[in-house]
Amino acid sequence: MSVIIILMIASICVAAMFLGLFIRSIKKGQYDDEVSPPVRILFDDKPSSLHKESKPNQ
Amino acid sequence: MAKTAQQTLSCYHCGDECNTIIKAHEKNFCCEGCRSVYEILNKNGMCDYYEISNNPGLSQRIKVREDKFAFLDEENIQASLINFRDDEQTHVTFYLPQMHCSSCLWLLENLYRLNDGVITSKVNFPRKEADIIFDHNKVSLRKVAELLTSIGYEPYISLNNLKKKTTSYDRSKLFKLGVAGFCFANIMLLSFPEYLGIDTKEQGLVNIFRYLNLILSLPVFFYSATEFYSSAWSGLKHRFLNIDAPIVLEILIAFGRSVYEVLSGTGGGYFDSMAGIVFFMLVGRVLQDKVYRQLSFERDYTSYFPVAVTLVKEEKDEIVTLPDIKLDDTLLIHSQELIPADGIITKGKALIDYSFVTGESLPVAKEMGEIVYAGGKQVEGNIEILVIKEVAQSYLTKLWNKEEKQRVVENERSFVHMMARYFTVILFSIAIAAAIYWQINDPSKTWNAVTAVLIVACPCALLLSNTFTNGNVLRILGRNEFYLRNAQTIEDIAAVDHIVFDKTGTLTTGRYNDVDYNGQTLSSDLKKKIASLAAQSTHPMSKAILKWLDVSQRYTVQGFKEKAGKGIEGIVAEDVISLGSELFVTGNRHSKNNQSSVYLSVEGELIGVFTFRNHYRDEIPVLLRKLQKNYSISVLSGDNDGEKNYLERLLGKGHQLLFNKSPEAKLYAIEALQQQGKKVMMIGDGLNDAGALKQADVGIAISEESNSFTPASDAILKADKLKYLYSFIKACKANKKVVLFAFVISVLYNIVGLSFAVQGTLSPLIAAILMPASSLSILLITFGMSNFLANRLRLK
Structure with missing residues (x-):
């Protein structure tokens, strides 16, 4: 019996953790804009300043 | 400049067809504006912009006036536009309507590479907004706006921005949905022992499960469901039973009875059914909201008007915000600016584009002393006007304000709300009938049967069918840009x-695209000459003539003159060619309606007339x-x-x-x-x-x-x-059929549920199966049917 209770508490804690993460992601604005992040991730972050110095004419 | 071209070339920056080609850096540009954007990016090593999408820019042919953003230097205007400011940083959100592709996104988020003062910039694509954080010790707000303009993203700042801060998206429903989902899933899980039959010896364990359910249902009842309480309450206040009312009743009864059962130790209650209803209903609402986030249907004239105008004073011109304009002020209206208030022209010649107000597509010329109305856009040159009516009193704004007669209680007409009424009435009659029957036959079962009826007779299947069908149809139409x-x-x-x-x-x-020509036949050489002249002007009529002539070769034009609202003139291959109004070309004015025709003369001799028709x-x-x-x-x-x-x-x-x-x-x-x-x-x-x-x-x-x-x-x-x-x-018509069909199915579910309930034999298990099953099947039916119908109508 006691095992079940421990398991139950554990399972609810895990679920609550996910709920917490979900709430945090809403607060951080993850659901405000669903278009740009998938595009943004595809941009190569070139070390542009270095790039510029090595090839000043381009 | 290239004089000849075998085929029309497209601009490297904006992809538009080049009439006059500007060659630079081995690329072709259609205008100086596009070239200068390219050069700014090239200088900063940001030509990735052109690699992410092809021809990502927008045409820069219409130049932005140099001191257009001078008003951003005014303290009070700044204060109303910026979101936050401390000693080092300023946060501002600009609306950039030109944003349209992933290149735009990339460029706008790399602003810091163009100017040291910009710290970061983040784009919200659906809203076409950029949140920019900059160091105001290094760069001013005006400079940021001008930087954006210089790369082709002119911020749109309207009078509306002064009134209210842009409200961010309402996230409360998402929180409620998250909480409801968490509680619903856990309650379901914890209800299993009850349904599957737990050993009666383990009474302690049973109670633990029940109390846990009770605790988990509290956030659903007191937080997630508030959405429906407020809606039902506002309906009741207007003496109107809306569809949320029976839902709230159901939630209240299910919760009340379950709490009673748990506390008295008589049963496990219906917590899972209650949480399920709340969860599914919230899913519907959230989906519905999502479709509409970025669209604004509630615009008034303030979204169109500029924030500030230049006020002409004796000593020095001053920039004032629109609400501060008073009668008898003299305003300076620059080229391409909107006239903010009705007034009399005191200086300059106006050429006003009223397309915004009247739909008339060609600009109207106005002389000194004539009245101009707010909402018109000055097309060329600067004018001064004397204000004769305040902004809020202007002809255009009055028109807006007059229609404030809102359509109130439009919901009453709705099919679903009508159904909701019948539903509530029928529900209560069944409950009363059951109560009377059991009161006579077996009073101990009365309480049980009545509450069961109210719990199981769920309008949620009906409501879901409606929300989901409508939501899906809205999405289908939205995909087709309606x-x-x-x-x-x-x-x-x-x-x-x-x-x-x-x-x-x-x-x-x-646009005036259809051209008819009357007069002497044009030789191919003359066509080439006319085309060369017309290519020099950006006027819509010149463009239409150019298109009609359909010649790609050009001569060099000398002594080109353009008179706003009148015509153009120039020497092409030793011929003086004029294109323009009758008065401009011939010096006389005979015909009454000369607005949609352009006269052509070569060496002072009238050759013919182009007439324009709207292009359907x-x-x-x-x-x-x-x-x-x-x-x-x-x-x-x-x-x-x-x-x-x-x-x-x-x-x-x-x-x-x-x-x-x-x-x-x-x-x-x-x-x-x-x-x-x-x-x-x-x-x-x-x-x-x-x-x-x-x-x-x-x-x-x-x-x-x-x-x-x-x-x-x-x-x-x-x-x-x-x-x-x-x-x-x-x-839209098919939508109703789908709702009706789903409604019939939900009625069938209700009949099954009610038949258990009136007999007083509704076990929590049956309720727990029936509720999600009905909700899910309704969901699938409405989705499938509306998509099928859309397919048949050949909509995407």
Whole structure:
């Protein structure tokens, strides 16, 4: 019996953790804009300043 | 400059066809503006911009006035625009309507590479906004705006920005949904022992499960469900039982009875059913909200007007915000600026584009001493006007304010709300009948049966069928770039029996594309000369002539002169060629209507006349033919009746054609139709239709760009999708059938549930299976059916 209770508490804690993460992601604005992040991730972050110095004419 | 070109080249920056080609850096550009954007990016090593998408820029042919953003140096204007400021940073959000592709996103987020003062910039793509954080010790707000403008993203700052901060998206429903989902899933899990039959010896364990359920249901009841309480309560306050009322009743009873059962130790209650209802209903609401986030249907004139204008004072010009304009002030209106208040021209010659207000597509010339109305856009040159009416009193703004007669309690007409009433009435009669029956036969079962009836008779399947079908239809229409304000609009569109079209900008493209030529035959050499001259001007008529001439070779033009509103002149291959109004070309004025014709003379000799016609959208004849079968059609136009014959041919007999209508006259025309008992749909574009759009049962605003500003309306339709209008209307009609079908199914579920409930044998297990099963199956049915119908209508 006691095992079940421990398991139950554990399972609810895990679920609550996910709920917490979900709430945090809403607060951080993850659901405000669903278009740009998938595009943004595809941009190569070139070390542009270095790039510029090595090839000043381009 | 390249003089000859074998084929038309497209601009490296914007992809437009180049009339005059500017070569730089081995690339072709159509204008200096595009070239300078390229050079700015090239200098900073940011040519990735051109690699992410092809020709990502927008044409820069119309230059932005240099001190356009001077008003951003004013403290009080800054204060109302910025979001946050401390010693080092300023946070500001700009609306950038030109944003359209992933290249834009990349460039705007790399602003810091163009200017040291910019710390970060983050784009919200659906809203076309950029949040920019900059160091105001290094760069001013004005400089940031000018930086954006210099790379082709001119911030749109309107009077509306002064009034309120842009509200961020309401996230509360998402929180509620998250909480409800968490509780619902856990309650389900913890209810299993109860359903599967736990050993009676383990009474302690049973109680632990029950109390845990009770605790988990509290956030659902007190937090997630508040959405419905407030809606039901506001309905009740207006003495109106809306669809949320029976849901709230059900939640209350299910919760009350479950708490009682748990506390008295008589049973496990119906917590899972309750949490399930709340969860599913919230899913519907969240999906519905999502479709509409970025669209604004509630625009008023302030979204169109600039924030500030230049006030002419004796000592020095001053920049004032619009609300501060007083009578008898003298305003300086720059080229391409909107006239903010009615006034008299005191200096300069005005050429005013009223297309925004009247739908008339060609600019009107006004002389000193004449009155100009707010809403017109000065096209070329600067003018000064003396204000004769304050901004809020102007002709245009008054028109907006007049239509503030909102359609109240429109929900009452709704099919679902009507059903909700019947539903509630029937539900109560069943509950009472059950109560009486058990009171007579077995009083101990009364309480049990009545509460069970109220719990299981769930209007949620009915409501879900409606929310989900509507939501899905809204999404399907949205995918086809037809955006409805809300679900009610679907029903309204289905009920329409009379359709009114605006002409300019709706049936026509609003551009003068069709050219007729009368006069001496043009030799191919002369054509080439005319084309060379016309290519020098950006006037829509010059462009149309250029297109009509269809010659790609050019001569060099010398001594080019352009007189605003009059015409152009230049020496091409030793011939003086003039193109323009009759007065400009011949020096006389004979014909009455010279607005839509351009005269051509070579060496002072009149050669011929180009006449212009509005270009009707290609698909219009087909659409009108389809619509004619089922609807009566009117055309309302602010223009003259020059195209009456053509329209009559298009529409056939028995349809109303009204010309020379002022914005109010359009509104009254709609009102008159409504008084004949007709359900009117109005389709229009400019502000001149704003009154009519609001008055109509369904007002659809046509927009060339789905995110550009449109007048307040029930729906926004992208111009090139107008041809699908007939299918859209059909889809709206089909919507009702789907809802009805789903409703029948939900009634069947209810009958099954109720048959258990009235006998007093509804176990929590049956309720727990029945509720999610009905919700899910309704969901699948509505999705499947509406998608199937959309497919049949060949909608995406």
